[in-house]
Amino acid sequence: MSELDTLIQLLARLPGLGPRSARRAALHLIKRREGLMMPLAAAMQGAAAAVRPCSQCGNxxxxxxxxxxxxxxxxxxxxxxxxxxxxxxxxxxxxxxxxxxxxxxxxxxxxxxxxxxxxxxxxxxxxxxxxxxxxxxxxxxxxxxxxxxxxxxxxxxxxxxxxxLAQGVPIGGELDYLDEGTLTAALNARRAL
Amino acid sequence: MSELDTLIQLLARLPGLGPRSARRAALHLIKRREGLMMPLAAAMQGAAAAVRPCSQCGNxxxxxxxxxxxxxxxxxxxxxxxxxxxxxxxxxxxxxxxxxxxxxxxxxxxxxxxxxxxxxxxxxxxxxxxxxxxxxxxxxxxxxxxxxxxxxxxxxxxxxxxxxLAQGVPIGGELDYLDEGTLTAALNARRAL
CATH class of the missing domain: 3.40.1360.10 (Dna Topoisomerase Vi A Subunit; Chain: A, domain 2)
Known part of the structure; x- marks a missing residue:
């Protein structure tokens, strides 16, 4: 099982995937060999080769x-x-x-x-x-x-x-659920209507 | 951004990753080009080439x-x-x-x-x-x-x-939180102490 284990261990290092979801992802990939696993491997190699930081802005x-x-x-x-x-x-x-x-x-x-x-x-x-x-x-x-x-x-x-950036109440936010810091900032930065 | 977008779209098709976590995963990979992205691409190709279902049991x-x-x-x-x-x-x-x-x-x-x-x-x-x-x-x-x-x-x-497999109360399970079906199965399959 060494190839599968390697794959699972590397997948588990992605953010948002733990050991269990890495196993599920590996199984999902193996079942979609042509449709997902090979294209994803190619996309990683493509991105690794082509993507570079912009020398002006770092994007x-x-x-x-x-x-x-x-x-x-x-x-x-x-x-x-x-x-x-x-x-x-x-x-x-x-x-x-x-x-x-x-x-x-x-x-x-x-x-x-x-x-x-x-x-x-x-x-x-x-x-x-x-x-x-x-x-x-x-x-x-x-x-x-x-x-x-x-x-x-x-x-x-x-x-x-x-x-x-302005600080204050987020759109859709309910005052009851906001922390004191945000409420204080929103009060101090209040604007005339 | 085409290589990055392709990578993000393919990552989003993994179970457990949505559009937002796929972006996070792609960024994580790009920052770990040698340590994670290239090995993971190689592991996928290795698994795709080497892993086959067992003709006896399907493993x-x-x-x-x-x-x-x-x-x-x-x-x-x-x-x-x-x-x-x-x-x-x-x-x-x-x-x-x-x-x-x-x-x-x-x-x-x-x-x-x-x-x-x-x-x-x-x-x-x-x-x-x-x-x-x-x-x-x-x-x-x-x-x-x-x-x-x-x-x-x-x-x-x-x-x-x-x-x-036996059906019944899971280890650590609290009766109060179990569904009626499980409790009924556990009652019907009760064992002498």
């Missing part, structure tokens, strides 16, 4: 610069900073942002030994200048906010305007 | 007959019938069964148009004879029990003894 794409950085329709004077590629994808799904991105690849964390030189920050600063806007779309966690403050300090001398 | 293995059918330590006079390979694996994890298996590959289902000829049943009957025991380890569902009765009828002329 992953088969081209460098990436499709977003090359798109002349997108506003090059607005740069949205995200922690991770998943956050970029989440923002792209909204279709509400027509500027460009910068992917940091993590957040500052003294505990995990992640310093500014470990993140894609110096490259970000070289992209900024007067008349530009930098939107800090970092997670509302301690690490995310620490990183946001650090980047805001570094960006200041470039003359770029710095903003961050 | 999947790189050898035919499979390791269980070849093992001289395992009792060839006791055959445990399971619906699926996952059930065989579940029984093997208990290490409580030292006989051989027979994997049906499904259950009879008039609704889904699955008849006896679609399952690995005829091969099972040829393996049976007087002095042998057939254990029906099928799911306690309507389809499982229909299939169990059908196989018991087919096995009768071979002279093999037919049994099925």
């Amino acid at each position: 992953l794409d088969t081209m460098d610069p990436c499709a977003i950085c090359r798109d002349p329709e997108r506003d090059a004077t607005v740069i949205c900073v995200v922690e991770d590629l998943a956050d970029l994808w989440a923002l792209e799904r909204t279709a509400a942002f027509r500027g460009r991105y910068h992917v940091l690849g993590g957040t500052l964390s003294a505990l995990d030994g992640v310093g500014p030189e470990d993140l894609n920050i110096s490259r970000l600063i070289t992209r900024l200048g007067p008349g530009m806007e930098l939107i800090l779309a970092l997670n509302a966690t301690v690490e995310g906010q620490t990183t946001a403050h650090y980047i805001a300090d570094r960006a200041e001398p470039t003359g770029a305007k710095v903003s961050r | 999947l293995d790189t050898m035919d007959p499979c390791a269980i059918c070849r093992d001289p330590e395992r009792d060839a006079t006791v055959i445990c019938v399971v619906e699926d390979l996952a059930d065989l694996w579940a029984l093997e994890r208990t290490a409580a069964f030292r006989g051989r298996y027979h994997v049906l590959g499904g259950t009879l289902s008039a609704l889904d148009g699955v008849g006896p000829e679609d399952l690995n049943i005829s091969r099972l009957i040829t393996r049976l004879g007087p002095g042998m025991e057939l254990i029906l380890a099928l799911n306690a569902t309507v389809e499982g029990q229909t299939t169990a009765h059908y196989i018991a009828d087919r096995a009768e002329p071979t002279g093999a003894k037919v049994s099925r």
Whole structure:
């Protein structure tokens, strides 16, 4: 059973799959040898060979610069900073942002030994200048906010305007179920109707 | 983004992964190109090339007959019938069964148009004879029990003894949370202390 065991062990290392669901996934693949297992193996090899980080923004794409950085329709004077590629994808799904991105690849964390030189920050600063806007779309966690403050300090001398995502009640959110921090932020940032 | 999109779409077809977790898995793979993505692609191709159903019992293995059918330590006079390979694996994890298996590959289902000829049943009957025991380890569902009765009828002329798994209160189960069917089965099959 060695080939099957290897497959199961590697599948179990994917996020969201444990040992039991990795066995189910392996069985599912073996039963769909031509329709799923071979195409998936080929897609992994294709992605491994073709996908590279964009030298401008850190997004992953088969081209460098990436499709977003090359798109002349997108506003090059607005740069949205995200922690991770998943956050970029989440923002792209909204279709509400027509500027460009910068992917940091993590957040500052003294505990995990992640310093500014470990993140894609110096490259970000070289992209900024007067008349530009930098939107800090970092997670509302301690690490995310620490990183946001650090980047805001570094960006200041470039003359770029710095903003961050609004904090408040999520759409569909019920006050009764929200934490005190969110409610306090929503109260403090209340807007005239 | 075509290579990445292909990868995400194929990953989303694995059981237990939806669109969001497929994106997370793809990102996880891309970040671990050498350590996980290439080995996993190779393991899939290896398994696709090497793993075949055992001509005796329907188990999947790189050898035919499979390791269980070849093992001289395992009792060839006791055959445990399971619906699926996952059930065989579940029984093997208990290490409580030292006989051989027979994997049906499904259950009879008039609704889904699955008849006896679609399952690995005829091969099972040829393996049976007087002095042998057939254990029906099928799911306690309507389809499982229909299939169990059908196989018991087919096995009768071979002279093999037919049994099925006990039904009752699961270990650690609380009566308060059990359904009426299980409680009724447990009451009817009560044993003297």
